Amino acid sequence: MKKIILVEDDEIVARMYEKVFSLGGFQVATASDGREGLDKIKQILPDLVILDVMMPKMNGLEVLHELKLNQSTKDIPVVMLTNLNLPEEVRLALESGAARYLVKCNNEPKEVFEIVQKLLE
């Protein structure tokens, strides 16, 4: 079973995505801030990470940067999933090695799931 970690500070939104990925047959772990997310990723070493950007303690771009610097985590694909789509942020994330940059409100949960599934094939 594929393992993914969902790093998302909004409880409701996190629950929604957890649901869709569980329904799709993934094993999902969640983290509610950047710091917790980074620790969990290093510990579990999932098949894929879904990362919000605006989060307390450590923002998504910082987490992404850390992941890419670490030998054990640098090859884990990261999908940025956020509502912030300022051009600078999108460019920065993709340049730092994010696999995708998705805007939450412009994609149905099922679409997000399908994109992730395709990435893991």
Place this chain on the structure above:
Amino acid sequence: MNIRKRIILITGSIFLVLFIASFALSYLTLFNRFKDVENSQLRTDIARTQDAFASYESNQVLKLVDWANWDDTYRFISDRNPAYIKSNLGPDMLNQINLDLIIFINNKGEIVYSLNVDPLQLKEIPFPDSLVLYIQNHKDRILTENIDNKNGGLITLPEGTLMFASRPILTSDAKGPVMGTLVFGTFIDKRTTDYLSSLTHLSTKIYSYSQKNIPSDFELAKNKLNSGSDFVNPLSNSTVAGYFVLKDQSGLPALIIRVDTSRDVYQQGVQTLIALWLLITLVIAGSGIAFYILLSRLVISKIEKISSSVSKIRESKDPELRIPVSDKNNDEISRLAQNINNMIDELNEAKMQEINERDQLKVKMEEFAEENIKLEDSQKAMVNILEDSKELEKTIKEDRDHIKGIFSSIGEGIFVVDKSCNVTLMNPVAENLLGKSLKDVSGKNILNLFSVYKGNRRLKDSERPVTTVIKTGKPFVAGLEADMYFTAQNKRFPVAIAATPLKGDGITGAVVALRDITAEKNSEESIEKQVQDRTLQLSQERVKLQASISSLPVGFVMTDTQGKILTINQSAIKIVFPLDTGAAGTTVKNYTLDNIEMRFKDILDLKSLVKECITEKKILLFKEVMFENRYIKLLLSPIVEASSVLGVVLLIEDITEAKLIQRSRDEFFSIASHELRTPLTAIRGNTALIKDYYWDKITDKDLREMIGDIHKSSTRLIAIVNDFLDTSRLELGKMEFKKEKVSLEALIDEILKEFTTTGSMKKLYLEAEKSKTKIPLVIADRDRTKQILINLIGNAIKFTEKGGIRIKFEPEKTSVKILVADTGKGISPESQNLLFRKFQQATESIFTRDAINGTGLGLYISRMMAEGMGGKVKLESSVVGKGSVFSLTLPIAGNIIKNTKN
């Protein structure tokens, strides 16, 4: 070619031939003779050297005989007594007798003793096997028991050329039997040449014939000597060498010897020859020059003299000139000169005769001519008088006509009066003024014909211009300003008057000119009034302008080209000099450009900007400058009037507030977007989840409908938020556009598919026309382009009830245009103007806005985005009730040169 040159050439060539011949002759005879003498002398020297060599050989033989015919030696062969060796044989002793080798051989052919000495080191060295071999090979000749056997000569050995001699060993009184053979040998080397030179007093050189690397002159001699017994070769001007060969015992050449001798004879010969040549040169040159001088003196110069005299006579044309002839000489040339003189005499005589005859003829001719002239003159005089009188008549007539013309065409009314003011002449204008003709008034007094007013006062007769002019004799002029009026019968009008006296014998009358100046007077008055009005208007305008300038919220400073401030308003003072604001007496005069410049000195160089603005006629704009914790905007603009710059306007605007508002708005939008979107995401996402995964569980039809509505509404709300965000970013210039190569055909295919599959199509057709030509790729942001096209097609669908939407491509030169044509309700001309504005929909006012139709930002955003990508969105045409055509134009790939990142 003249004679002189010809003589020089001929004598010169003769002497040159003579010269060369004598040179050659003397060289051939004398010089070769000297050479013969030298050669015979050298042969003598060669013979002497040969003799010397023979004596060198005989010296050795004499010593050999001494040794061979000696009892001690005789005994030594049999007893080999060492004492003999000790006392006679040793390196020193051998050298004393100039010997290198000695060998004693007994009758059995055995070597009893042999010794070889190095003549330089005076040491014994190994005896050469080559000599032993030679002796063995020739033992029949050398080792005989014949008492008289003699052997000697040169032999060539690998060690060198050896002078060799052998004798049978006998008793002291030359008796036998022969005990053995004694052999002496000396190598030919420097000792040999020294010996030869000491005898002959000539420098001598010897080389072995077989030796390699001998000097080149020896090589040459070797070749020459093959055919002769000797060879002579001059080495230089001072030395000549002779060569000869000495043969060895076997008759082959062994040595080649050179004898050098000085070339005394040769040198003497050369000197003699030079002296002789010098003598010949002098004699021939001397006689040549002498010959030439003689010829030139006696003949040529005389001929030339005659020739020049003749030409002088010809040029001077003086018949008395003759060629000078001296009586002393009576040669051929003098006689020639005399003959020429005689010929000239005769010619002169003939000429004199001819001149005399011609003179007589001339006198007669002149007499005739004189008479003729007299006749002609009188005739001419008559004709002239006739013509003059005609001319005079004509000019008088012309003058009269001329004056008459001027008189009648003058614009003024002219009156000519006599001394008592009676009219004598009047022009048509004057007739017109009076309303009477000349014949009615001729002879009447002008003072009674009309009266003159100054203002409202009638002039008395004595004050009238005409009377004063006749009285004083001075001209009178009264113009527009004089305020004079003419009255006659019922007429009254302003006049200008000019009067001037007629002078003949004293004052004979006067001319008076009158002009009706009603028109001038009127126009002057109207101009004055206009000027007054305009001045008033201008001063009002100025006050208004001044007021508006001073009340401007923007700082306004106006300077002339010298930088002097003409106007500065309160706002400018407030921004630039905030501390002065409200202080008493702040007027224009208190501020100079220098003051302002000082304030700005940390930000910009105002003086040079003003200069640039004036010289370049350029508007300079600084959008945002930090000035003491505030943001200001500066604009410099030249004041240009008829292409020359009169001054500069400086606008200063404090934009701090505006900037702060803008910044807070940016922040608001950024936060709002995130904060609004998050809950909306949850609503949309969860309803979608229900529809996608739990739809089976919702069995109630109403519930299903409600969930569907929630999802639709949330999606629309998100779209609205996105529109607002896009608008805000576009307006702030914060939207980024990628530059991608986009195939519009593929993009349209994709969009049409989406529209048809989502089932939002009512019952309309939606199709794209296939273009015949290939549609080039455009440079654009693919996602944004798609957004624009979805908006245009979506609008078309929205406003169309029947028919459908057709999409067309139109490639242009540097761009591609996509047309979206619908058969919808169309847009009224009034609404067309508002179409691309913010929050506008074709459906009129805010109250009638169709709630389903979105924010009204769609076209506005599309237009802004298209412009951001270097393209445009346009309404091509629209007819109410028939439909509209919208277009999107985007630049073709490859046409964009700059690829800026921002």
